[in-house]
Amino acid sequence: MSEQNDSLAALVQESEFSWAGLARRVNDLGLAEGIALRYDYTAVNRWIKRGEKPRSPVPVLLARALSERLGRRITPSDLGMMEEQTLAARGLEYAHSPRATVDTIIDLGRADVKRRNIIRAPFVLAALGAPSRDWLLATLDETVTDRGPRQIGMRQVGGIRDMFALFQDMDVMRGGGHARTALVEYMQSYVLPLLKRDHEAPVQRALYEAAAEQSYLVGWMAYDDGEHGLAQRYLIQALRLAQASKSSALGAHVLAGMSDQANLLGHPREALMLARAGRRGLVEGESLACLADLHILEGRAHAALGDSAAATRAVTQAEQTFGRVTHENEPTWAKFIDTPYLLGEAAHCFRDLGEPDQIETFAEESAAVARQQGRARRGALSEAALAIAELERTHVEAAASKATLVVDLAASVNSSRAIATVRDLQERMAPFADVPEVQRFNVHARDLLGLAA
Structure with missing residues (x-):
């Protein structure tokens, strides 16, 4: 049995509409839009007492009727009819x-x-x-x-x-x-x-x-x-x-987040467009940390597209810009754009390009600083990049050892990205399922995270 709609009941009572009067007003509003409605007080009774929800566009008309009577904007969500x-x-x-x-x-x-x-x-x-x-x-x-x-x-x-x-x-x-x-x-x-x-x-x-x-x-x-x-x-x-x-910096920051998401979901061209739009709209000198982030996200998009030269240029621009950042002058939302983040994202650029030496150069420092800060999510992402660098060199045992550490880090945070990172490592190590270290990694992932290989 459906629950009573207390939100609608309270607004109807406040409006001093009778149930029949409210039904008539909804019918009149519908007629003005060319919709023939035949509601009476029994319909309002069902909406309130049984929690029934009328079909579109009736919730909008109902909200409009109550808005007129109460002199303020009421929305369908205010009526419990989102x-x-x-x-x-x-x-x-x-x-x-x-x-x-x-x-x-x-x-x-x-x-x-x-x-x-x-x-x-x-x-x-x-x-x-x-x-x-x-x-x-x-x-x-x-x-x-x-x-x-x-x-x-x-x-x-x-x-x-x-x-x-x-x-x-x-x-x-x-x-x-x-x-x-x-x-x-x-x-x-x-x-x-x-x-x-x-x-x-x-x-x-x-x-x-x-x-x-x-x-x-x-x-x-x-x-x-x-x-x-x-x-x-x-x-x-x-x-x-x-x-x-x-705030052009905050808008550019939001576009950076949208770029990151688009790239993660497999849309690097759109990710590149979003990062460039953010960089274009950012007022010069307003947030160098945001500018460094946009450069590194351009690098991530170029790497996903397989353009090694453009990705490397973007990483270099990100490093140079980040080197000029005065962190105490940056907005609070830019606090996370720090060494472990920026170097970790650079490592992922070279992960996507399959360059293990470069992965190691950036991921090792990112993981080390994240460890000092107690940042398990960033640590998991950077340690996973190091595991992939070992796999690129066919050092399977070393890769499995680092992957086991990723499981421990992922288990300590509430992050689907960290879990997805472990799944990615399982897929990459599937061809080496007979190696004992890989088997131990898979057992650990199953026991701590419930992830079957």
């Missing part, structure tokens, strides 16, 4: 209005926390072009508008930023699956409602920037947790909020 197919499509849109973007992030968060089908929404390759184009054009030709009276100040925004730093550290140290739900709930309960009100222009921009940072991070967490369609939607919405904040 249409997940519509939300999946809306999440891929780069909205004209930041307010519409905030509503989309709220709806994504509600569906995410309740583990609805949106978490299984597909990654859509065709959706990558328009957001990066719209962000770049808006960044190169931005207009400024005035805002209304101040509601909160920079002190409160600073508190939101402090929470972002805390959640980012949890992601870096424990993996994307560790605290995503907590971050979504914090955004839903505190950050996003603030963006539904008007503030002084500097505060408004700072709030957009803080919300963009958190939307990016929750998207990155979903990416690390293997929920790529959901991650893509969060990232597109974060890009729109970054534009509203007028």
